[in-house]
Amino acid sequence: MHPTHNEHAISAAILTVSDTRTEKTDSSGLYIHEALSAASFSIQAYLIEKDEPLRLIEHIKKWCQNPSINTIIVTGGSGFSPRDQSFEALTPLFEKEMTGFGELFRSLSYDAIGPKAMFSRATAGCRQQTAIYLIPGSKNAVTLAMKQLIIPTVQHFVGELNRP
Secondary structure, eight states: OOOOOTTOOOEEEEEEEOSSOOTTTOHHHHHHHHHHHHTTOEEEEEEEEOSOHHHHHHHHHHHHHOTTOOEEEEESOOSSSTTOOHHHHHGGGOSEEOHHHHHHHHHHHHHHHGGGGGGOOOEEEEETTEEEEEEOSSHHHHHHIIIIIIHHHHHHHHHHHTOO
8 A cells, every 4th residue: 555644744944935025915925824834734934035046046955954844835936927937946956846736736727717827837846855836926826736735745745755
C-alpha cells in the first residue's frame, strides 16, 4: 500500500509578492495563514516582498535551508504583467516541478472563471526536501488553491520528499 503521510507535521513559510500590499491589506497572505492554522499546521515565517527576483530567490533559498520549514507558499507575481516575475525567479530553483499542480489549478480555475484561467502560471515544486507552491495573488485563487489542492495534499508531498 502506498503511504499517505497524513501524520507528517507541516511547518510553513508564507511569502506574499506585491508592490502594494501591507500586512493590513494582504487578504491572501492572511487567508493562507488562517487555512494553515485551521489545519493544525504551524507558520514559521511570513513576509511581504516586492516583486524583485533577487530578493525572492534569497528568501526561498534561506527558507529551504532552514530545517524548521518544510513548506513554502508564495502568493502573487505569477501573472503576465511586466512586474510579475515570481515564476521566472523561482521555478529555476526547483529540483523537481510538480506540473500536475498547475494543470489541476488551471482546470479548477476554468470552472470558476472560464478561459482567463489559462493566464495563471501557478506551479509547485521542491528544493532540499521543501515543498514550494507558487499561486496567484487574488483571494479567490488563493482560496481555491488552499482548500482544494494544498491543504488536502501537502502532508503527502512533504512525506514523499522525506522518504528514505
